[in-house]
Amino acid sequence: MTSVQFTVGRLDAGMAILLTEDHHLIEFPSLLLPNGVSSGSIVNITVSRNTDEEDKKMREFWELQEKILSAFGQVEPENPVLRVRNITQTSLTLEWDALKLHTSKLRSLDIYKNDTKLAQHVPNNTNYIKLSGLEVDHEYEFHIVIKTTAGRYESNRVHVRTHKMENLTGISVAFGKFEQEEAVITELKELLDKMGAHWSEQVTTDTTHLIAQQPGGDNYDKAMMSSIPVVKPDWLIQCDKNSKIQPALPYYIVNVPIGNE
Secondary structure, three states, X not given: OEEEEEEEEEEOOOEEEEEEOOOOEEEEEHHHOOOOOOOOOEEEEEEOOOHHHHHHHHHHHHHXXXXXXXXXXXXXXXXXXXXXXXXXXXXXXXXXXXXXOOOOOEEEEEEEEOOEEOOOOOOOOOOEEEEOOOOOOOEEEEEEEEEEOOEEEEOOOEEEEXXXXXXXXOOEEEEOEOOXXXXXXXXXXXXXXXXXXXXXXXXXXXXXXXXOOEOOOHHHHHHHHOOOOEEOHHHHHHHHHHOOOOXXXXXXXXXXXXXXX
């Protein structure tokens, strides 16, 4: 405990000027001075360290740190798990498990092809991306990197090879409008099964071609929005006959500019 004597030099509204015996000057809140003090009064100010309060504040501080660590610092995000599906001659779909970020927040998700970051933007709450424009019968390596508020995390690396032209298993079709729908579609489905290819009732992200005889319908609209070729049934028949995937443009059910194939 320390006690220092001061002489009150001047009193203002809310602030007093105090002088020590060796002529040091300090400003002091007048509210803390005893009643009746005026200029020229002599006061003693005693200062002591409150170790009990210090210990209390320190305990509160470390308790808060433990709560923060328990809530946000003990479980890190998990590395993404990547896989590939629906490989074709020139495209594939990358898919990853739902991200497990725990208490962190996602800042970005980037796709890498052969260690080069791609420009494709992955929408929020999406766990797949379709990549087109790949080379036929070519090997690629893909991985994804997520950046979070807890740091950077990289997925496993997947190695894939796009199909040769003779490989028809990557074909995945949906069906549009037909003149005799039931009979024709049944035959096409049987042909697809024989080829080892795939079909679905609705256009999906894996759909490579829409087979139809006439424009119109929900599947047709979805295919047009997604730039999926809409071809006549003969396209599939010729793929099977030649044991080789055929160009789509000659079989389009409507005329389109050549650059849109």
